[in-house]
Amino acid sequence: xxxxxxxxxxxxxxxxxxxxxxxxxxxxxxxxxxxxxxxxxxxxxxxxxxxxxxxxxxxxxxxxxxxxxxxxxxxxxxxxxxxxxxxxxxxxxxxxxxxxxxxxxxxxxxxxxxxxxxxxxxxxxxxxxxxxxxxxxxxxxxxxxxxxxxxxxxxxxxxxxxxxxxxxxxxxxxxxxxxxxxxxxxxxxxxxxxxxxxxxxxxxxxxxxxxxxxxxxxxxxxxxxxxxxxxxxxxxxxxxxxxxxxxxxxxxxxxxxxxxxxxxxxxxxxxxxxxxxxxxxxxxxxxxxxxxxxxxxxxxxxxxxxxxxxxxxxxxxxxxxxxxxxxxxxxxxxxxxxxxxxxxxxxxxxxxxxxxxxxxxxxxxxxxxxxxxxxxxxxxxxxxxxxxxxxxxxxxxxxxxxxxxxxxxxxxxxxxxxxxxxxxxxxxxxxxxxxxxxxxxxxxxxxxxxxxxxxxxxxxxxxxxxxxxxxxxxxxxxxxxxxxxxxxxxxxxxxxx
Numbered sequence: 001x002x003x004x005x006x007x008x009x010x011x012x013x014x015x016x017x018x019x020x021x022x023x024x025x026x027x028x029x030x031x032x033x034x035x036x037x038x039x040x041x042x043x044x045x046x047x048x049x050x051x052x053x054x055x056x057x058x059x060x061x062x063x064x065x066x067x068x069x070x071x072x073x074x075x076x077x078x079x080x081x082x083x084x085x086x087x088x089x090x091x092x093x094x095x096x097x098x099x100x101x102x103x104x105x106x107x108x109x110x111x112x113x114x115x116x117x118x119x120x121x122x123x124x125x126x127x128x129x130x131x132x133x134x135x136x137x138x139x140x141x142x143x144x145x146x147x148x149x150x151x152x153x154x155x156x157x158x159x160x161x162x163x164x165x166x167x168x169x170x171x172x173x174x175x176x177x178x179x180x181x182x183x184x185x186x187x188x189x190x191x192x193x194x195x196x197x198x199x200x201x202x203x204x205x206x207x208x209x210x211x212x213x214x215x216x217x218x219x220x221x222x223x224x225x226x227x228x229x230x231x232x233x234x235x236x237x238x239x240x241x242x243x244x245x246x247x248x249x250x251x252x253x254x255x256x257x258x259x260x261x262x263x264x265x266x267x268x269x270x271x272x273x274x275x276x277x278x279x280x281x282x283x284x285x286x287x288x289x290x291x292x293x294x295x296x297x298x299x300x301x302x303x304x305x306x307x308x309x310x311x312x313x314x315x316x317x318x319x320x321x322x323x324x325x326x327x328x329x330x331x332x333x334x335x336x337x338x339x340x341x342x343x344x345x346x347x348x349x350x351x352x353x354x355x356x357x358x359x360x361x362x363x364x365x366x367x368x369x370x371x372x373x374x375x376x377x378x379x380x381x382x383x384x385x386x387x388x389x390x391x392x393x394x395x396x397x398x399x400x401x402x403x404x405x406x407x408x409x410x411x412x413x414x415x416x417x418x419x420x421x422x423x424x425x426x427x428x429x430x431x432x433x434x435x436x437x438x439x440x441x442x443x444x445x446x447x448x449x450x451x452x453x454x455x456x457x458x459x460x461x462x463x464x465x466x467x468x469x470x471x472x473x474x475x476x477x478x479x480x481x482x483x484x485x486x487x488x489x490x491x492x493x494x495x496x497x
Contacts, residue, residue, distance in 0.1 A: 132284020136218035137205050139278040139285035160279050160286040162344035169382050170474045177481035181489055188237045195235040199228045203262070206273055213305045216280040217351070219295055221273035223266055230257040245493045275299070279347070290348045303355065310335055310353030312343035314464025318385045319376050321465040322456050326371060332364040342459050342466040369396045381457060384471055388455040408448040423448035431495055439495040442488035449483020450476075 133139040142158055159167070178184045203225030211219040233253030243251065266273055277291035298305060313336075315321035321340055328336035338353045349356065373393035379386050392403045402413040409422040427435075427443035435443075457471035484492075 132281065132286050134285065136210055136220050136278040136285050137207050139287050140205060140220040140222070140276040141203070143276065143287040158286065160288045160290075161281055162342070162347070163289055165383065166345060166470055166474075169471075170478070173382060173478050174481060177478065180486070181481065181484060182239050182486045183242045183489065185237050185239055195232050195237075197228075197230040199230075201226050209273070214307075214351075217291060217305070218278050218280075218285075220276045220278055222262060222276060223273045225262045226259055227262065228257065228259045230255065232256075242489075245490060288348070290346075291351075294348050294352060306352065306354040308354055309350045310338045310357070312341075312350065312461070312464070312466065313339040314343075314461065314466045315340065316465065318378050318387050318458040318465050319374075321458050321467050322376065322387045323371070323374050325467045326374070330367045330369045330371070332360070332366045334360045334364060340467055342468050343461055345459070345468055345470060367396070369394050372400075373402075376455075379453075379455075381471075381475065384457050384459045384468065385465075386453075386455040386457050386475065388453070405451070408451050410451060423451060435495060436491065438487070438491040442484065442491040442495075445485065445488055446480060446483045450479060453479045453482070 133142055158164070175184070175188070179186055179188070204223055206221040206223045209221050211221075213219060232255040233251055234255075238246070262274060275292065275295055277288050277295045278285050279288045279291055280286075295305075315324050325337055325340045328334075328340065334357050335353065338349060338356065341349065343350065371392070371394045373391060375389075375391040376387045377390055379388065389403070389405055391405070394401055399415060404411050404413075409420055411418060411420045413419075423444045426447040427440045430443055431439050454476060455472075457468050457475050458465050459468050459471065460466075
């Protein structure tokens with residue numbers, strides 16, 4: 001299978017930092033220095049100046065592990081870059097005067113419902129093979145028709161194949177875990193979404209105005225039609241027990257409905273139509289969430305798509321891919337970082353690659369840190385391979401640091417001084433020495449699971465291995481869920497009171 005572009009990542013950011021700052025611009029890049037990627041960070045582990053943190057860190061406040069109270073999904077023209085997990089169930093947002101990116105805002109809201117961190121986790125397994133279209137306009141039309149029918153499974157499985165695979169993999173795992181934890185009802189229909197509905201009518205595209213960026217990317221333009229957004233949080237598929245825990249005073253949710261006229265949005269936006277990016281994969285066209293977000297980022301920044309891309313150059317093994325990316329990041333070699341990211345999942349960043357590299361000039365500088373030893377082990381996860389840390393050594397200006405993992409403990413040694421950190425220590429640090437025994441057990445289970453199983457996820461494409469930032473981030477959330485038991489959810493809610 002061939003993909004548009006050659007792979008890449010959302011720009012200069014640490015793709016593994018759960019607590020770090022992710023791209024704020026719609027296009028997935030930010031104006032700033034390159035953050036040094038290491039292994040997934042949970043915050044708070046002692047860090048030597050200049051060295052990347054290399055293992056799961058003591059959690060400063062336990063992660064949100066279930067759906068959070070309702071909150072608006074705002075900002076049509078300011079969508080959160082993929083991998084930055086939005087919390088809260090989408091409700092009709094307040095409308096700014098200029099609503100750039102209306103449709104992508106709606107699509108992103110649906111994706112947040114279906115794949116956002118701790119939001120709603122339905123398994124979208126209705127079809128394993130995506131269905132493409134003969135033209136860009138037909139692909140965009142299929143997307144908005146799926147929205148109009150409230151067909152979320154059809155919407156997401158109709159996205160570009162790599163995007164669809166990311167959604168379905170995440171949902172199939174998290175749905176199962178949230179049901180096991182008694183957060184979701186056992187009879188949740190995986191092909192339907194409850195509490196949120198989108199309907200469209202009379203949609204019309206300006207086919208003559210479609211922009212052909214290159215041989216695999218065309219921007220379609222929506223100019224007419226209506227979109228009706230409805231939400232009712234009382235219909236969410238939570239168990240009664242979870243509702244009592246999360247909303248002890250009741251959800252106090254009222255149904256809301258709003259209809260938006262696309263023509264009015266276009267008029268308010270100085271006549272600029274709604275832009276939906278479509279990509280050609282193996283001769284068929286698909287709407288792309290990632291490319292649409294990137295396209296709006298370029299539009300807002302008054303920039304054009306680069307005429308060239310950075311080709312994918314993977315490694316011979318999962319371990320080599322992780323080591324190569326870590327070395328490249330520490331050396332501020334942005335081009336090599338992009339080369340080592342999946343050519344299918346992150347094709348958009350390969351197409352943006354020359355621009356990202358140019359923006360990093362003068363901002364990203366080599367850290368001076370050299371990795372002298374990196375021992376890992378691998379485990380299979382759904383559709384990928386996860387690389388887990390065993391031992392890490394690095395040095396800078398004569399100062400050396402060594403980190404080792406032993407079961408549920410990490411040990412850090414800096415110039416001969418050694419400090420150990422274990423799951424029990426984290427539980428006490430988070431909840432205090434006087435916390436309830438059940439709460440300590442829950443936190444210990446959580447941290448123990450995170451220390452033992454947090455890693456970097458890699459994927460194989462055309463015989464080469466690449467680091468997947470999105471799968472690495474979402475795996476952290478799945479790992480957190482798998483570390484808990486139903487009684488732990490109750491204990492954590494009590495601890496938070």
